[in-house]
Amino acid sequence: MSILGTSGPNGPATPDPSGNAPAEVRWRRLHPLSPVVRTGRALAVLVVLAATDLSSHHGASNTTLLVEAGLIGLLLVGSVVAWLVTRWRIEEGVLRIESGLIRRTSRRFPAEQLQAVDTVRPATARIFGLAEVRLRMAASTGSSGRLSYLSDADAEAVRARLLALAHGVADHTPAPPERVLFTIGSGRLVASILLSGLGLILELVIIGLIVLTAVEPAALGATISGGATAFLGLGTTVFRRLNSEYEMTVAEASDGIRLRSGLLQTTSETIPRGRVQAVRLVEPLMWRPFGWCRLEVDVAGKQRSSRENKSESANLRAVLPVGSRDQAEWLLHWILPGVPRPGLDPPSRARWKSPLRYRHLSWGRNQTYAVTTSGRIRLTTDWVPLAKVQSIRRVEGPVQRLLHLATIHLDTAGRNVHALARDRDRQESAELIAELPVACQLARQALRTG
């Protein structure tokens, strides 16, 4: 696969979408093969079903064959109609997408509000050389526009053009240059997944199955059929993670971090620096002997459309799926320059409230960021820019009250990270709840004035 997003081949190779003025006002369709790609998986299953029915030659299977043929036809007709009624164009700095046969929808995506343009290529799309363009908008509604599918060259051209419009530069300005920071080797990724919590469960299940086969082969069938769904679910989750983080390349550009990865489905996405709500560093127990860690970012926009990948909405985006401490530190300082170190430990009586966590509890802050660490087995460190804090809470439970402790929460707009300074001294927490809102306000003002 060619490297995407580099400026070189796009400029001269695709004159038509952005070249002369009349061409750009014209409505355009998606790629003619997109209905096939969209229904690809369902279609493949149905075709295989029909083929097996056909080859088995049972007299009575005529009706099922008819049903299957009908379903295939319906699917195809439906997706072709959807393709026929969908059109898009870029006019005056706005991408417009119109779709729908009966309920017609017309959506406008102004380029000024654009945060990032990502391209995604599922396995079926890669066969035909197609790509999906996804728009990440700044609006808090978080609705993301999609153009699925365009040809690779078109997708890159649209991406470059939208980004040029968003930054208010001329059409043919090359995309900002990027510098590749590192690539994560597939061997290390596989090893890290095998050593992660989910991977370990999967291995235990497989070992259990092997032992069962050796001891009592008769029971194997029943066990497998009983636990098939759970087993499949586990396998898919592990595979999804492998698929989304395989061969990840991390590059820096002036507008953010570029991540490229994928085994079957390849993704190229940009995470703008200003959109990061929180950064989390995770160190699972089994990774610590190797000095590995994982760096994740939480971005705004929790109301993602349900049609996007589940894995994407459920998990944080890993900017470093597995890497050394140095790499993580470097990346962290690139995303959030000048973060403080956690240095303030809780009072020793917090040991009674959180015996397992106590060793790892600490927090710290400076004028721009707050950092908290926690974790019983998996160590997590969270950094939150004070300018992104949405609300501050102080919670004091019954056990904490006995010990004169309280917990401070710093809530952000991200999906699931918020900084949590656990089990602080009551006096300290009272001071914090008084001074943190002021600190957050100052940080916001500093951010606004630049």
Next chain:
Amino acid sequence: MRKVQLAAAAVPALVIAVAVGAATGGVLGAAGGFVVVTAAAGVAYLFLSRRLGAWGYAERDDDLLVRRGVMFQRLSVIPYGRMQYIDVTAGPVERSFGLATVRMYTAAAASDARIPGLPAEEAARLRDNLASLGEAHAAGL
């Protein structure tokens, strides 16, 4: 407001307890059922009045404070600039007592700012005040 809901729940429970008691143990049973339910309602009343007594809010220059909880004491600070929208709701029971609940939302799902049992005029005043303050302090994500 909570007290009212408590009474509404306690009355049917009282009737059922008395009926069950009467069916199984005659007059004595009915009296027993009555005593048990009254005692339970009294304890619940004490709990809820403490809970409501602990609930409070304060409008400061730049943020709103909301305090609540007896067992788990919480204090939330919500900067006006972070408020995305404000809800005022009044259920049938609340409405019959002229009360309303005001709720603030920020972009963070964890922010938890709910003030129940406000008199309707106070709720409307608070809503308007918060809305105008929010506009004055508005900040992006």
